[in-house]
Amino acid sequence: MLSLDGLEMIAVLVVMGLFIKVLEQFGMFEPVGGEDSIEDDFELSTVCHRPESMDKLQEQTKFTKKELQVLYRGFKNECPSGVVNEENFKTIYSQFFPQGDSSMYAHFLFEAFDTDKNGSVSFEDFVFGLSIILRGTINDRLNWAFNLYDLNKDGCITKEEMLDIMKSIYDMMGKCTYPNMQDEAPREHVENFFQKMDRNKDGVVTIEEFIESCQKDENIMQSMQLFDNVI
């Protein structure tokens, strides 16, 4: 009946659209689809993790009750939800190294602590790791260090992996060092390391080579025990 021109058609459509919006406002018209997804996001952030009881932890680690208490209080204070995710971990660790960039090394540390590979470090992981480092035997500690360096966890350290680790350690120093940081420094250091550690010169360091070489080095043996009294 009504022959509508182009613009009139548009005008009519606009009016109809506004009408629908008004009806929506009055709640008489539920639009199809578009569930509110915002509420879902709130759910995830309230995940809370509770560690196992202190007695069990005491059995499994070599810390005393008091030490566990101190550790947990510090942990819970910083991470009220009970777990640390990688971002938080990096933030915390970077507070100690304001001059350089510690994110890479923190990432490797996170990987080393996150033994069950679920992307977050719970208190148990945290305490287990610390227990090895601080209360374990020298061999345990060396094992732990090897685990840290072995990025793909295949049992041997390649030059590339070592280079990554070395670079991350040097990154923590930052730009302002004396003497000036050379770009070649990590690589040289890696060469030194492999010279010392790689017995059979096959380009990779296995766990046995690693432990053997470290046990031969007095400095390393001494420094592994440096942090016994940290807790």
Place this chain on the structure above:
Amino acid sequence: MAGVSAWLPFARAAAIGWMPVANGPMPVAPRDHSKRKDELIVLNVSGRRFQTWRTTLDRYPDSLLGSSEKEFFFNEETKEYFFDRDPDSFRSILNFYRTGKLHYPRYECISAYDEELAFFGIIPEIIGDCCYEEYKDRKRENVERLQDDQEENKDLKLPNMTARETMWRAFENPHTSTMALVFYYVTGFFIAISVLTNVVETVPCGTSTQQKEVPCGERYTVAFFCMDTACVMIFTVEYLMRLFAAPSRYHFMRSVMSIIDVVAILPYYIGLVMTDNEDVSGAFVTLRVFRVFRIFKFSRHSQGLRILGYTLKSCASELGFLLFSLTMAIIIFATVMFYAEKGSSSTKFTSIPASFWYTIVTMTTLGYGDMVPKTIAGKIFGSICSLSGVLVIALPVPVIVSNFSRIYHQNQRADKRRAQKVQKARLARIRIAKTGSTNAFLQSKRSGLLDELLELTGTEADEQKLSKSVSLLESQHYHLLYCLEKTTAHEFVDEQAFEQNNLETALQSYTSPSPSPSSSHGESTSTCCGCRARRKNTPPYHHHHPQRGPLQELSAIHIQCVDPASHKTSRSSLNQKAEDGGRVNCRRGQVTTAIISLQTPPRRPPPPPIPPQAPPSIQTMSSSHIVKVSAL
């Protein structure tokens, strides 16, 4: 930040990862000799006990609680740390240690909070982001308020102001002197006259000989010209005087008000120069438009106008947004209307710029009706246009309004005239309270002397009656003031006695022998007692000389410097209760009310300048060696 100390052990432990790659030996780790077990410490703040771990407090070693400074507050008997501070504020401070974030409680007074932070050695800059805005706002408000109160002092006439400075002060603050006020009103009057003449000039003023309506300006040309000239003269003189008196001429010339002044008077001068040039007469007419700028000169006289201008300046971003969004909407709707109405015949919407007029009129809900859409689409879009216009304009307006209201109220509060009175009343009340304490001191001095008086002559009952019960604190305070008196060999008296003495020494340098107690004056020191007593012991001296040193104002302590030799002997023994026993000759009953200057006892004639045995006259002594303290 709290994480730092709690996670430091972890970070150190994780350093084991560097050990195997290190090339040399590591430095020795620091030993924690005081291997304290983590213990709970109790912080008692005004009775409310807070408990926390020692390590929590150790997180921030550069604050009071984290350092050894808190040992000063350790209470041995109760084995807790006692702080005599506000427990409510302490809550947020302790939470800072616990969570690492300092929060500012909104109910707290800003300066009280600042003091607490300063006491506990925490800098306010580390207030967390959640509360920092609020803190900064409150702080700024407080500072502004204090500044406003201090601006009162600007009006005080400092001594030694040059003519130029006086003139500038008169210009800026008209209520400081009558001259300035007169000038203020005269200029205001002339501005009004000038604006009025500009307006009346254009009113049709009856018919001329040609039966045509003529504006008044053309009918009474000379009159209006004279009026204009007079006004411009006044304005020019005013401008030149301001320019002369301005402390920084360059600054003054750049200020808005001076630009307005210049713009107000310039058209006249330009008109004088170019009256006979026909080509530029069109521009000349335009220049007359600028005469209307004289009305802006009123902003010196009206605070509201200044505030309006200031508000518009400070809301520049909101105004800019308003303008921008309006422009956008106008262009959109104009385009739509043009194309919608293109089809209809004899339409007024001849082009998009022509549609601008319709859009503006519709969006601001004016609706003149000179351009009306005829097609259905045009009508639909036109109604949408008017609805959206209301919204777009209504949004930034409240922001501007609230800004204006805030600034206006601030200025109302800082209204100098009102605040001056209030401030004066406030200061007067403070002064009364302080003189209350001064008087208490003086009274106790007298009663102290009276006590000895009565010791020797009166009865026990009298003594007990008269001795006031002065608290230990007060007596210690008074002792301190005594010591000061003795040190400086001056004495405290109250204001009235001081004024009185000044007056009298001005009138007569030597006192009359008759003691005339003008008991109307308030308390005064019983200097008579002192000098009388001293008279017996000390060698004679010549009393005062009318000379008086420069009167120095030392934050309410007025010291009249005289011959130091004389006052050492005169005043020093005033309060020596131990030595002088002969003081009892003071007039007993009237000690409390008699005025200093006239307490000369009957038997003491006024001494000539260097009398070998003549005793010093009380009046002179008291007048010349007076230390007035109005604020203790």
